[in-house]
Amino acid sequence: MEKARQRLLRDLSTRVEDQGIIQAMGRVPREQFVPAELAHEAYEDVPLPMGEGQTISQPTMVAIMVSALELRRSDKVLEIGTGSGYQTAILSILARDVVSVERIFSLASAARERLSALGYNNVTVHDAEEELGYLPEAPYDAIVVSAGAPRLPRKLIMEQLANRGRLVVPVGSLEAQELMKAVRTPEGFSVKSLGGCRFVPLIGADAWSEAESDLEA
Ligand code: SAH
Numbered sequence: 001m002e003k004a005r006q007r008l009l010r011d012l013s014t015r016v017e018d019q020g021i022i023q024a025m026g027r028v029p030r031e032q033f034v035p036a037e038l039a040h041e042a043y044e045d046v047p048l049p050m051g052e053g054q055t056i057s058q059p060t061m062v063a064i065m066v067s068a069l070e071l072r073r074s075d076k077v078l079e080i081g082t083g084s085g086y087q088t089a090i091l092s093i094l095a096r097d098v099v100s101v102e103r104i105f106s107l108a109s110a111a112r113e114r115l116s117a118l119g120y121n122n123v124t125v126h127d128a129e130e131e132l133g134y135l136p137e138a139p140y141d142a143i144v145v146s147a148g149a150p151r152l153p154r155k156l157i158m159e160q161l162a163n164r165g166r167l168v169v170p171v172g173s174l175e176a177q178e179l180m181k182a183v184r185t186p187e188g189f190s191v192k193s194l195g196g197c198r199f200v201p202l203i204g205a206d207a208w209s210e211a212e213s214d215l216e217a
Helices: 002-015 019-027 036-041 059-068 086-094 105-117 154-160 210-214
Strands: 048-051 054-056 076-080 097-102 123-127 140-145 161-172 177-184 189-197
Touching: 002 019, 002 059, 019 059, 019 086, 036 048, 059 086, 059 161, 059 177, 059 189, 076 086, 086 097, 086 105, 086 123, 097 105, 105 123, 140 154, 154 161, 161 189
Parallel strands: 076 097, 076 140, 097 123, 140 161
Antiparallel strands: 048 054, 161 177, 177 189
16 A cells, blocks of 8 residues: 555656645545545545545545645635545645535534544534535635536635635536636636546535436436
């Protein structure tokens, strides 16, 4: 496993410029976030199933998304879609505070326990509510949406992202999306595409309805 880990970190370091992200990824034991029977695949560069029909993001995709957030140590970050908590742990090393929301209660509580057992203390995992994101703690310097949205979440950007804040979100159909990056300005925001990707659906307010997302399953 150690060999696979070194190989993965080497590959990742050719994909993103910020080596601080690679160091953070090197410090997070991904085998603790994947189901025990898949631990031997923890350092392959692939998404892995985590139960409840959800997947733990591929390490390369995590590196690309986190890199697009341009994090500073003083930043407060919102993550939508905690999942296993793997990306949450990386964010926790790179930012001041991480607020993460997850709509599947069993995943949220497992991630909460795992993150606290591993000593990631600047993280709070909330059960997702009706509203997309987590308004009580807004504004955030960076927001990462780890599930695919049908359209750009404008309300989230306008209401929860700080001025100059960065948001990354996959936008597209249920089958394929484009990773979009928005940067908040005093008047609105600018957007650019970072390329193709494939995520499980973002469900709820301003996203897919449960019925729509089931058509895919
Ligand atoms: N980055 C995570 C992967 C998360 S998969 C990891 O590495 O483990 C996407 C997660 O988003 C799923 O767990 C799904 O339940 C959650 N999700 C979908 N819609 C959501 C919403 N509106 N609010 C919060 N979480 C949501």
